[in-house]
Amino acid sequence: xGGFCGNKNILAPKKCSGEARHRGLTQNSxxxxxxxxIKEFGDSESxxxxxxxxxxxxxxxxxxxxxxxxxxxxxGLELALGCHYRIAHSKARLGLPEVTLGLLPAxxxxxxxxxxxxxxxxxxxxxxxxxxxxxxALQLGIVDQVTDHHTVDxxxxxxxxxxxxPLDARRISSYSCPPVSGDLDALFEEVMRKxxxxxxxxxxxxxxxxxxxxxxxxxxxxxxxxxxxxxxTLFTSGQARALQYSFFAQRAVSRWSTPSGARWxxxxxxxxxxxAVIGLGTxxxxxxxxxxxxxxxxxxxxTQEKQLTEAKRxxxxxxxxxxxxxxxxxxxxxxxxxxxxxxxxxxxxxxxxVFEDMGLKxxxxxxxxxVCKPDALLCTNTSSLDxxxxxxxxxxxxxxxxMHFFAPAHVMKLLEVVYGPRSSPQALATAMQLGKKMxxxxxxxxxxxxxxxxxxxxxxxxxxxxxxxxxxxxxLVDSALEEFGFSMGFxxxxxxSGLDVGWKVRxxxxxxxxxxxxxxxxxxxxxxxxSPLGDLLCQRGRFGxxxxxxxxxxxxxxxxxxxxxxxxxxxxxxYRAQHGLVPRRIDPQEVLERCLYAxxxxxxxxxxxxxxxxxxxxxxxxxxxxxxxxxxxxxxxYAAMVGLPKVLERLEHYYRAHPDVPDLQPCSLLRRLVxxxxxxxxxxxxxxxxxxxxx
Ligand SMILES: CCCCCCC/C=C/C(=O)SCCNC(=O)CCNC(=O)[C@H](O)C(C)(C)COP(=O)(O)OP(=O)(O)OC[C@H]1O[C@@H](n2cnc3c(N)ncnc32)[C@H](O)[C@@H]1OP(=O)(O)O
Numbered sequence: 001x002g003g004f005c006g007n008k009n010i011l012a013p014k015k016c017s018g019e020a021r022h023r024g025l026t027q028n029s030x031x032x033x034x035x036x037x038i039k040e041f042g043d044s045e046s047x048x049x050x051x052x053x054x055x056x057x058x059x060x061x062x063x064x065x066x067x068x069x070x071x072x073x074x075x076g077l078e079l080a081l082g083c084h085y086r087i088a089h090s091k092a093r094l095g096l097p098e099v100t101l102g103l104l105p106a107x108x109x110x111x112x113x114x115x116x117x118x119x120x121x122x123x124x125x126x127x128x129x130x131x132x133x134x135x136x137a138l139q140l141g142i143v144d145q146v147t148d149h150h151t152v153d154x155x156x157x158x159x160x161x162x163x164x165x166p167l168d169a170r171r172i173s174s175y176s177c178p179p180v181s182g183d184l185d186a187l188f189e190e191v192m193r194k195x196x197x198x199x200x201x202x203x204x205x206x207x208x209x210x211x212x213x214x215x216x217x218x219x220x221x222x223x224x225x226x227x228x229x230x231x232x233t234l235f236t237s238g239q240a241r242a243l244q245y246s247f248f249a250q251r252a253v254s255r256w257s258t259p260s261g262a263r264w265x266x267x268x269x270x271x272x273x274x275x276a277v278i279g280l281g282t283x284x285x286x287x288x289x290x291x292x293x294x295x296x297x298x299x300x301x302x303t304q305e306k307q308l309t310e311a312k313r314x315x316x317x318x319x320x321x322x323x324x325x326x327x328x329x330x331x332x333x334x335x336x337x338x339x340x341x342x343x344x345x346x347x348x349x350x351x352x353x354v355f356e357d358m359g360l361k362x363x364x365x366x367x368x369x370x371v372c373k374p375d376a377l378l379c380t381n382t383s384s385l386d387x388x389x390x391x392x393x394x395x396x397x398x399x400x401x402x403m404h405f406f407a408p409a410h411v412m413k414l415l416e417v418v419y420g421p422r423s424s425p426q427a428l429a430t431a432m433q434l435g436k437k438m439x440x441x442x443x444x445x446x447x448x449x450x451x452x453x454x455x456x457x458x459x460x461x462x463x464x465x466x467x468x469x470x471x472x473x474x475x476l477v478d479s480a481l482e483e484f485g486f487s488m489g490f491x492x493x494x495x496x497s498g499l500d501v502g503w504k505v506r507x508x509x510x511x512x513x514x515x516x517x518x519x520x521x522x523x524x525x526x527x528x529x530x531s532p533l534g535d536l537l538c539q540r541g542r543f544g545x546x547x548x549x550x551x552x553x554x555x556x557x558x559x560x561x562x563x564x565x566x567x568x569x570x571x572x573x574x575y576r577a578q579h580g581l582v583p584r585r586i587d588p589q590e591v592l593e594r595c596l597y598a599x600x601x602x603x604x605x606x607x608x609x610x611x612x613x614x615x616x617x618x619x620x621x622x623x624x625x626x627x628x629x630x631x632x633x634x635x636x637x638y639a640a641m642v643g644l645p646k647v648l649e650r651l652e653h654y655y656r657a658h659p660d661v662p663d664l665q666p667c668s669l670l671r672r673l674v675x676x677x678x679x680x681x682x683x684x685x686x687x688x689x690x691x692x693x694x695x
Contacts, residue, residue, distance in 0.1 A: 016542065035074025038101060038244050041235075050075055050107045051224075054082035057500040058171050063162050068092045068143065073131065077142075080109040081116065084170035086143040087158055088134040089151040094142060095131035099204045101247060102240030102631060106231035108173070110211035111223040111261035115175040117141045119148075119184070123191055126208045128330055134323060147516035173220045180216075188213050189519040201485045207234055207616050213690035218442045238641055242633030245681070246623060249616035249634070256432060256444035257666040263423035269433040276301060276344035278364060279354035280311035286409030287351055289318045292334035293410065294438040299336045299343050308339055318410060327464040341367050344481060348373070351403055351436065356504075361385060362393050369394035377427055379403040387447045388420035401431045404451060405440075406625045407497075414625030420447045441624045446611035453621045455606065456569065456635070459598040460661040461502070464490045465531035466661070467591060468572060469523075471583030474551040475564050481595065485629025490595070491551035492562050493627075495533075495544035499551075503538040512538075523579060529660040533575065575632065593650050598638045598663045601651055607636075607688055610668040615640075640681040644674045 018591075057064050057079070066080035068088040073095050079092075080086050088094065096105040098111065104110055105126060114122035117140045125132065147154040168174065180187055192209050199205045202508035207230040214226035257263045273296075277288045280302035291298045296540055300315070302308040316332060323330035336343075341364075344350055350372060352364055361380060368378050378400045379640045380390050393398035402418025415435040419428045428444060435442030445452045464477050478489020494502070506512035511525050512535040522532055537550060544550030545560060576583055603618045612618050619634020632638050639647050648666050657663040672691050673679065679687050 035072050035097070038247055039442065041101070041103075041240070041244055050078070054079055054108055055173075058082045058084070058173060061167070063165070063167060063170070065155040065159045065162075067151040068094065068134075069151045071131075073097055075107050076107065078105055078109040078112070081112040081142075081172055081271040084167055085145075085158060085162065087145045087147060087151060087155045087489045088143040089143050090134050090146050090148050092134045092137075092151075093131045094134070094137045095129060096126050097129035098130070099127060100129040100243060102202075102204045102237060102243040103234050104204060104208045104211050104227065106225070106227050106232055106235075108224060110208065110227050111215045111220055112172040114141075114177045114212050114215040115220075116172050118178040119180050119187070119212060122215075123209065123212050126212060127191075127195060127205050177216045184216060188216075188323060200487060201483075202627060203237060203239055203589040204234055204631075206229075209376060210554065235286075239631040242631050242637055242641070245633050245637050246619065246630060249637075250441055252614070252616040253441065253443045253620050254432070254436065256428070257613050258419060258425070258428070258444065258446070262312070262419075262428065264429065264432070267425035267429035269430040270346045270348065270375070272296070272377075272430060272434055274347045274433075275301070276347040278341070278344070278350060278352045278368070280307060280315070281353065281355060282407060283405060283409055284353035284412055285315050285318065286407065286411070287353055287381065287405055288315055288335065289322065289410040290405075290438050292319060292331045293322060293353075295331070295334070296437075297334050297336070299338060299347060301338050301341055301343055303339050303341070305339060308337060312337055322410070322506050339457075344368065344376075345371055347376060348434060349377040349379065349430065351379045351381055353405075356382060356473050357488055358385050360387065361390055365390045365393040365400070375399070377401070377430055378503050379431060381405055381409075384450055386449075387418050388422065391420050391422055397422040399400075399427050399503075401427050401452070402437070402447070403431055404453075412625060413439070413441050414453075414621060415442045416451050416453060416621065416625075417442050417445050418451050419444060441620050443617045443621050444613070445617065445621075446609070448606075448609070448611050452606055452612050452618060455611075456599045456602045456618070456622075457626065460595045461490060462531070462661070462663060463594040463598045465533050466529065466535055466658070467586055467594060469531055469576065469579070469581055470586060471576075472586045473564070473569060473572070474590065476586065476588070477591050477595075480591035480618050483540050483588065484592055484596075485632060486627050488627070495550035495552055495554075495562060498544050498546060499534055499538050500543045502534055506535065524660070528662055529658065533617065536571075536575070544631055594654060596635065597647055597651050597654070598639070598661075600635045601663060601665075602641075603636055604667040604670045604673075607684070608667060612691075614688075615681050636684075637681050640678075648674050 022313060054542060063085060064083040066083040066086045068080060069091050069092055072080055075094055077094050096109050096169055098105050110126060113126065121140050132140065134143065134146045138146050145154070145158060165455055182407070188209065195205045195209050211227050211230050214223040216228065255264050275291050275296045275298050277284050277298060277300045280300055284300065288298050288300045302311055315335060319330045350368055352361060354360055354364060361382065365378060372378065374396065376399065378394055380387060380402050381404060383403060383404055387400065387402040392398035394400055400420065402416065403424045404416035404418060406412035406414050417428060417431045417435060432442045432444060449455060468474065474491035478491050481489040488496070503512055511530060523530055541547055542549045545554050546557060548557040548559055549565060550555045551563040551568060551683055554561065606612050606618065607615065615636035618636050622628035622634045623630050628634055648670055651664055651666040655666065658664055669688065669691065673684065673687060676687060
């Protein structure tokens with residue numbers, strides 16, 4: 001009779017002894033259902049050595065059948081690939097997600113999977129780290145059978161049915177990769193080109209391609225050596241540490257708490273059966289689509305008939321495109337539309353998404369308060385306005401929270417859930433849960449101008465403008481930021497989203513004033529340094545891509561390819577001359593330090609003010625909403641990696657050089673963390689609590 005390898009998820013021998021080290025790498029304990037315990041990465045060795053164990057299983061003389069239930073991820077799937085047969089429950093999910101943790105499948109996964117299912121399919125799974133269903137795994141040839149019944153019983157039965165059959169043809173390590181159609185080298189070169197472009201500095205996807213190439217071109221033993229070498233580089237990299245931190249950060253933010261003591265585990269969300277969206281501009285459409293895709297019936301209200309007609313068509317198209325991509329039916333039946341606000345009378349939750357005008361929003365909140373059920377949650381998608389002021393327009397201010405989505409709202413993963421001083425813990429819990437059901441990374445944040453993301457961004461944007469005044473060009477600033485890992489530098493993003501957006505905000509804030517483009521007051525506003533450069537471009541009708549020019553030129557209105565603009569360069573020269581600014585050579589390191597450390601400094605202020613509960617919250621906001629490179633963990637993790645003393649020293653240096661820029665003045669929390677020995681980022685929450693209690 002054959003042996004089998006399975007338990008609730010994958011059964012494997014519990015204990016195994018032997019040499020655990022591989023040239024400086026430590027091996028993790030035998031992987032459980034979800035693969036290795038990520039917390040153990042980086043620790044000293046523990047548990048049985050996985051690779052020899054998998055080899056022993058594969059080399060065995062009895063048929064080994066993996067019975068897979070639940071998740072078989074990472075080392076879990078690698079163990080199953082060492083078995084001679086694999087049987088999965090229909091609800092099982094399989095995958096090699098190591099790349100998402102900055103690693104590669106280094107227990108033979110990168111060598112066995114391509115041998116089993118072919119290079120293109122293996123590349124897809126290993127580079128993306130995506131999970132597949134049992135049905136897809138069967139179709140790909142990863143598993144031999146799928147069962148709806150008791151998986152272990154099915155595996156035993158299967159083992160009995162194959163007992164006595166020769167096993168040589170079942171040992172995947174002895175296979176050659178199935179031939180690919182076309183030229184193998186060309187295939188790898190093309191894949192590598194695409195991966196490098198998409199990775200934007202991430203090293204794990206590149207190493208994954210290299211490992212699979214080794215599987216396709218080298219004998220198994222040499223492929224394993226290559227796998228191990230590549231893993232050695234990744235395992236100790238800062239990128240792996242950042243991605244593993246981010247894995248836990250995403251989970252930590254769902255356990256929200258507020259300074260008033262409200263907590264995720266003490267606040268039950270209200271049931272939400274039907275939702276309304278008010279306003280069908282770009283944001284409203286995206287939010288409605290995201291809600292319908294998450295299975296919620298949505299009533300969308302738009303009072304302007306023309307906009308309503310256009311929006312209906314656009315929303316249907318978005319739903320159909322999304323459904324096509326995911327291979328499901330478009331949830332068109334979830335959507336209903338109205339031009340009358342009375343249509344929201346029976347919903348459990350409303351998301352207001354009209355444009356950023358406090359007067360208009362106040363009026364809508366008054367109407368909603370009169371029309372909606374008394375216990376309906378009233379949410380605003382404002383990106384900057386005071387949630388508390390809106391709450392004060394309603395009968396039940398405790399039922400008002402901000403739900404700040406990011407454009408495009410049906411694509412972007414981030415949701416800032418903004419609680420005001422009067423929001424009830426239940427309202428916050430309900431909005432957080434709704435975000436989760438919509439597939440968002442929901443982060444609870446306090447109410448302050450710009451909340452967390454935009455408040456920090458302001459400091460970064462200001463530095464980018466100042467750098468232009470001092471001698472940089474948009475190209476220089478953008479290339480430094482892109483080199484760092486942002487998909488687009490600030491000036492390109494600004495051209496894409498429209499310079500008029502920031503101009504409008506600055507006008508409302510009393511910063512962009514007409515007629516003060518010259519003279520000493522031009523560069524000082526509200527007692528601090530101010531750069532009117534963005535306002536000056538807007539005054540000339542340069543709003544970015546939509547007008548064909550902004551910080552770059554685009555050939556025509558709506559053009560998408562940014563090219564350096566000689567007019568802009570002359571304009572900057574004239575501007576500097578006019579204001580007596582002597583341009584100097586600015587290097588990319590200064591760009592990064594000024595823009596990123598100013599942003600990080602504001603992050604510390606936010607922690608100090610209790611607007612974000614911990615560094616994980618800020619980091620998730622930046623990774624999922626602002627294009628911060630995932631493999632750098634987020635701004636606060638990055639600060640910890642750079643070293644808090646260094647961040648402090650550079651801020652002090654720049655503040656000395658620019659005493660009229662308060663954003664560069666190191667915040668007291670940063671100073672105190674440095675003084676208390678710069679604890680690792682995972683310990684900041686405790687340190688902050690202690691520091692707060694000492695105040
Ligand atoms: C020579 C070198 C030899 C190299 C040997 C290589 C060894 C093998 C390497 C690997 O296996 S790498 C792959 C590691 N596994 C993963 O990446 C899977 C991670 N987990 C998930 O993606 C999800 O958790 C899930 C399995 C899809 C389940 O999602 P679900 O939403 O249902 O639950 P979560 O909230 O995500 O998780 C619940 C709880 O469990 C914790 N957790 C999950 N997976 C792990 C893990 N692999 N290690 C440690 N902890 C894990 C998660 O943090 C949650 O806990 P709390 O944060 O809520 O306390």
